[in-house]
Amino acid sequence: MSDYPHILGVYSLQLQADIGTGGTQEKHENITYWYARQLSVDNFEVQPLNQHHVPSGVRTELKRLDFLKQYTPEPTYYRLHTVPALETLSRKVAQGEEAFANGDLDEAESQFLKALMIDDKNVDANYGLGEVYSEKKEFSKLKNVLDTLMGLPEAFSFEHRQKFNRFGISLRKNGHYDESIRYYRKSLELVDNDENVYFNLARVYFEKGLNTECVKNLETALEINPSFVEAQKFLKYCRKNF
Template sequence: MDDSAKKGLVKRIQVRQIKQTMEKAVAGSKNQDKSYGEAVIEYLRDTGQIICISGDSSFIDLLRELVCARLKMPTGCLTVSSNADMLLHTVRRLVSDQKKPLLIVEQNLGNRDMTYLLRQLKNGFPELWIIIVSHEANKQRFVLLHESGVDNCIVKPVGAQALLEKIALTTKPHGKLDRMLAWARALLDQGEHLRALQVCQEALELKANSAAALLLIGDIFRAMRQYDKAGEAYENASRTSSIYLEPLRKLAELHEETGNVVKRLACLERLDELSPLNVDRKLAIGELYLKLNRLDKAKKIFDQAMQLSDREAKEYVSGVAFRVADVYMDTDPQTAAAFLQRGLEGKKAFWGVEDLVIFNRLGILLRRAGKWREAADEYRKALQVAPNDEKLHYNLGMAYLEGKDFESARASMLKALALNPDLPRRSAPVAVNLATVFMRTGDNMHALPLLRQALEQEPDNGTAREMLEQISQAD
């Protein structure tokens, strides 16, 4: 038997094995798919490893409870750290040990944006699965994260079942359609193009206009050098979702491969509209503008790329300042406050809701140091970003109270209550603080119900009782 015949036989055996695996999977799921829990257990038993990088103890406890208590998996399946510095070494070691790592990481860890590091990790280890954890659902940021290689996103707060589902759907094809597409990809890798197309058509019968199936069809036609059909499949896939970027990226690659500068530029421009934070793509667009002698547009897009780069650089420097502040937080609060101020000032042009926690920490440090005016200044800066944040108005009111500017404190507390009437129910001390401000301005009508709410939550609150007695004596 010559070499070509041997290769053909090996390929047919491999395809037959793939088919048998697929048939078993489909038969096993005839009545219903495996539960998410069973899917995660299977992943972890099959050399899976979850790496969690987070400084949020409650989230870590939730993950540990899920993996070790609920799923009854050994603690060795889970690696937890609040430090990302050794992440590259950890992933490299696990991959070399034939592990299948899943990384669950905070988007901002110790005030450090993890996007750049995650992009490096995904480029170096394409087999790595990544789930990002964030406090906000910022569409543009999530799109950029997806482009950086993030497979899934979790927005806090998250429950155990939602976390379980995210892990299961990230690490394992879940459902008949996903398994069929996995089979088709395996056939494509083996060069069985026509059989792969047939499986994709069967997948489309299960779910008409499946973007994943259409995208894979495009990949198959592209491998067959049938570029027109590949482009048509990618276009159809892009129509299924206005924010699904992969088909447009594939189209751009296809047009680059065929040398069609105009069509490649059109795809990149569409991508830039959907995900405007990608510096590398703006540079590629600028280069194409220059090739087409569209000089004004080239300069404009290059300026945008520079602005984004400037923003990334300033955010990085600010992140370093915030991390230094963390180091000083317990031993030298005054120095910690100075670094927080430097970090915030450094990214002043790019303040966002993610910075509110920094403003609040800084305000608290300044108030503890008796610098209530400086604290009030920081809260007012934060209100430029989030004018309807009741916590900021409340903290501003507390700064005014500590500075004995009672009328300004009253105005801030009224604004906080207008934004969230349930604010006093957060805790008895909050209700007492609100009541204190109103009593200081002679507004017992507002103070009285607040003190009653404080005692409902904490019947032994002596401060609330004393203040109630003062009001009753005044009456």
């Protein structure tokens, strides 16, 4: 089993900029802090830290030589600032998930919102809050969370597949069909060969009574995976009853 990705901690990046003009021009050093992970022997990833010292925003991949030449390790910063902030963030998400599992939607909402105050782009907290609003049927708030998730490519990554699937099911079961279709289509823009997404999309179309779209997505799921038993049974039912 691979040891990658491997968390390296916080690194700084120093860039020099010229301030002023002519004889008054001065060199100014700008220091920014980044969360670094090693993805493989030769590939590294950096992500900027936000004002709360946690990684948030666009991730950038670098080759080993570029990373080692440009970035400087900051173990003290990582230990004093980022580790405590990440622990607090993780704790808030865990408390929100526990409250949600216990059916306490108000407490779950409160904890997820506290987590998002630390990192408004945190995938787990956004998924959790989305499930809360899906259950509460608070459509405008749900739409805002969905908009946020749609702008986070990592929300559709394999790493978050379990929560991706759970949220999609929640949207469908709570009757948020249009939001569910939008959600699954976004996923297919990023990865278009996942038979499970086509199957789940077919179920949404079935609930909406859009039989042609339902059958089309089931057929696509079976083109990708001909041995997909659930899709076979669903398609057989559709062809018999439509």
